[in-house]
Amino acid sequence: MGASSYSFVRAEYDEDAAKFALPGGADDADLHAPGIQNLFDQDLAELHGADHFVLVLPAGAAAHIEAGIAYGLGKRCWAVGPSDRSETLYRIFAAMTVDAASLVQHLKDSRVLQ
Template sequence: MSDFFVAGSWRNRAAIVEVVQALDDAGASSYSFVRAEYDEGASDFARPGGADDADLHEPGIQRLFDQDLAALRDADQFVLVLPAGAAAHIEAGIAYGLGKHCWAVGPIDRSETLYRIFTAMTGDAASLVQHLERSRTLQ
């Protein structure tokens, strides 16, 4: 169980690490693919571009999916680090559908009506933590 599930894109890894570290520094626990440990079969697919051309029926893909989805279900809240790809946006939709508070952090390229799922959107990790503290979501 973690306080936050942090999603994003490998190409935005530095910003994800920054958000995870800011949450750590604030005393919150988080799960993110940037530091998750996967078994040998799944870890090949968890690296940048590792699943791009993979057969979705590969056992390692299934284990990766199962682990990340279980972590998403077990987290209390969700953070999307922008810019992010389709998979991270799907995770945001799942989190919202599960009734979790959803937050976004990072630059917004364009307005999306479905970004209304986010309780708040902040520009950087420090602003996210400040917002969470003010809203008493982070104690």
């Protein structure tokens, strides 16, 4: 469809940061560690360079913070996936869809994807 994406799953983890990629790996991490700083810088650069932001639910606190940053940067935001509860700040999303097919259809209908 001509779109590209970025995901922390495909982020470039150097040797120092690789342990942070494991589930729970950053729970007790020193936020001033060089590996954490590199990941932060990488994620922030991707958010600045993005045209849009999609939050894939369910998602943790970091992903929700990224959604807030994207919204604050003026990016159009969408959420896709099951949501077990409503949040007032989910109003940042132009749409929330239950699955990827519904999101793609919404993006086509709203002419975001041609």
